[in-house]
Amino acid sequence: MLDLASLNTENRVLFSVELKPIQGDRFQPTGFPSLGAATYQTHDGQNLLVESAQSMANRLEAVCWDAAKNEPVECLRGISHVTVERKGKFLTDSMLESHRINSPYLLEGKDKTFIEQLKAAIGGLDEGPIDRKRLAEVLLKYDVGTLIHGVFLAKKDLAGGRLRIARSLSAFIEAYGVRVAASGGVKNDHVNPSGDTKSGFGNVPFSRDEFVADSIVCHINLDLGQIRGFGLDTDAETLLITLSLFRIRKLLDGDLRLRTACDLEPVDREQIVATRPHGFKLPTLTELESAVKTAIDKCGTRMEHTRVKFEDDLKKSKDSDKEESGDEDDDSEEDGE
Numbered sequence: 001m002l003d004l005a006s007l008n009t010e011n012r013v014l015f016s017v018e019l020k021p022i023q024g025d026r027f028q029p030t031g032f033p034s035l036g037a038a039t040y041q042t043h044d045g046q047n048l049l050v051e052s053a054q055s056m057a058n059r060l061e062a063v064c065w066d067a068a069k070n071e072p073v074e075c076l077r078g079i080s081h082v083t084v085e086r087k088g089k090f091l092t093d094s095m096l097e098s099h100r101i102n103s104p105y106l107l108e109g110k111d112k113t114f115i116e117q118l119k120a121a122i123g124g125l126d127e128g129p130i131d132r133k134r135l136a137e138v139l140l141k142y143d144v145g146t147l148i149h150g151v152f153l154a155k156k157d158l159a160g161g162r163l164r165i166a167r168s169l170s171a172f173i174e175a176y177g178v179r180v181a182a183s184g185g186v187k188n189d190h191v192n193p194s195g196d197t198k199s200g201f202g203n204v205p206f207s208r209d210e211f212v213a214d215s216i217v218c219h220i221n222l223d224l225g226q227i228r229g230f231g232l233d234t235d236a237e238t239l240l241i242t243l244s245l246f247r248i249r250k251l252l253d254g255d256l257r258l259r260t261a262c263d264l265e266p267v268d269r270e271q272i273v274a275t276r277p278h279g280f281k282l283p284t285l286t287e288l289e290s291a292v293k294t295a296i297d298k299c300g301t302r303m304e305h306t307r308v309k310f311e312d313d314l315k316k317s318k319d320s321d322k323e324e325s326g327d328e329d330d331d332s333e334e335d336g337e
Contacts, residue, residue, distance in 0.1 A: 001291070002242065002287055002288070002291035004242075006277060007224060007241065007277070007280070010224055011223070011224055011225035012221060012222065012225070013220075013221075013222040013224060013274055013276065014222075014274055014275045014276040015218075015219070015220040015248070015272060015273075015274050016218070016220075016275055017218045017219075017252060017266050017272055018215060018216070018217055018267045019173065019216040019217065019265065019266055019267065020216065020265065020267050021263065021264060022263045022265050023263070025181075026210040026211065026212055026261065027050070027175075027210060027211060027212075027216070027263075027264065028210050028259050028261035029048055029049065029051075029175070029211060029262070030049070030051055030052060030055060030258070030259075036209075037049075037209065038052075039178065044176065044177070045177050046177070046178050046179075047176050047177070047178060048174065048175040048178040048211060049174055050175050050216060050258070051172060051173040051258055052172055053171065053172045055258075056171040057149045057150070057170065057171075059251060059255065060149065060247040061095055061145055061149055062096075063250040063255050064076055064145075064247060064250075065093075065095050065096060070083075070090045075246075075289040075293055076243075076246075076292065076296065077296075078296040078297070078300050078303065079144050079145075079243075079303060080140065080142055080143050080144045080304055080305065081094050081095045081142075081143050081144075081305060081306075082101060082106060082305075083306070083308070084103075084309075084310050086309070086311060087311070092105055094106065094142075094146075095143075095145055099151065099152070100143055100145055100146050100149065100151050101118075101142060101143045101153070102151055102152060102154060102155075105308075106310075107155055109308075109310045109311070110312055111308065111309050111310065111311065113308065115158070117142075117306075118138070118153075118158060119157060121138045121141070121142075122134070122135065122138050122158060122159060122163070130162060130163065132229070132231060133230065133231035135163060136230035136231065136232055137302075139151065139165065140232065140299070140303060141302060141304055142304065142306055144239070144243065144303060146165060147165060147168060148167070148169050148244055149169065150165050150167040150168070151165050152165075166223075166226065167223075168222065168223045168227050168240065169220075169221070169222050169244045169247065169248075170220075170221050170223075171218060171219060172218075172219055173218045173219070174216070174217055175211065175215070175216045176213060176215050176217070177213055177214030177215065178211045178212070178213045178214075179212050179213075180209050180210075181209070181211055182207065182208070182209055182210075183207075183208050183209075183210060184205065184206055184208050185205070185208065186204065186206070187203065187204040188203055189201055189202050189203055216264065218252070218256075222241070222244050222248075224241065227240050236299055238295050238298075239292075239295040239298070242288065242292045242295045243292060243295070245282065245283060245288055246285075246288040246289070246291075246292045249272075249282055249284070249288050250288075252269065252282075253269065
């Protein structure tokens with residue numbers, strides 16, 4: 001049985017996990033539109049944001065999803081989430097949506113069933129201060145991930161758009177003492193090397209900036225104070241903490257291939273120890289899988305798997321033609337929340 005007693009008097013669990021490229025020295029950071037790599041200067045030298053908090057939230061959620069079966073991984077069966085179906089087939093799920101249950105596929109479709117369910121469950125919060133305990137109980141029922149990764153229900157129909165939960169679990173990856181590793185290549189057209197490059201023909205040379213670093217660190221922050229502040233009972237708190245630790249361990253155990261040229265791993269996967277509380281060791285994946293199953297069973301009657309239909313037309317935006325004709329780097333990334 002997993003013993004979390006050492007966390008009872010703590011407000012945070014903090015990890016700073018040193019990473020390294022699986023092969024070689026170079027790695028490719030996330031790229032932001034109109035910015036590129038996010039470098040910044042400190043008194044110790046030039047550093048780099050390798051992966052943002054927004055992107056890491058999505059990755060921590062993704063390790064809980066079985067893409068082949070379109071459902072949570074086996075040990076998480078029974079957690080609450082919302083599946084969206086279209087024409088009788090799977091379309092998406094709140095666990096995959098960047099804003100979870102604030103997804104337009106849940107709240108903006110012609111079928112108002114789900115939003116009416118939310119309004120009824122949350123009722124009474126249109127005026128005055130938000131009852132966080134009631135909100136937390138509703139979120140636990142429909143999508144437990146919102147209590148871990150945060151949500152902002154911005155629709156005016158839902159308490160005037162004031163329902164917001166910050167992330168209880170956040171993470172980001174930074175690199176320190178970075179230098180540019182410049183390289184390049186060419187897209188070859190062996191049929192017509194001098195063809196019209198604007199139309200995709202011809203040889204197209206390109207430059208590419210990767211980086212090397214003195215160190216790469218994944219910083220993780222689990223806010224136990226916020227989890228306790230929801231006002232839920234001990235079983236629900238244990239579920240949220242265990243689910244969070246499971247996400248951390250599963251990500252660090254093998255899902256850190258962030259991009260084609262950014263495949264990382266912990267320097268010492270077996271000894272992942274918190275900086276706060278001092279000496280707390282991250283349990284193994286086997287231990288956490290067993291513990292999370294037990295925690296889900298204890299809260300099972302309070303969580304639901306909801307199904308929603310989205311039969312609206314999937315319209316293109318007015319700018320879609322412009323976006324499709326623009327140049328795009330497959331490995332660049334615009335982070336979602």
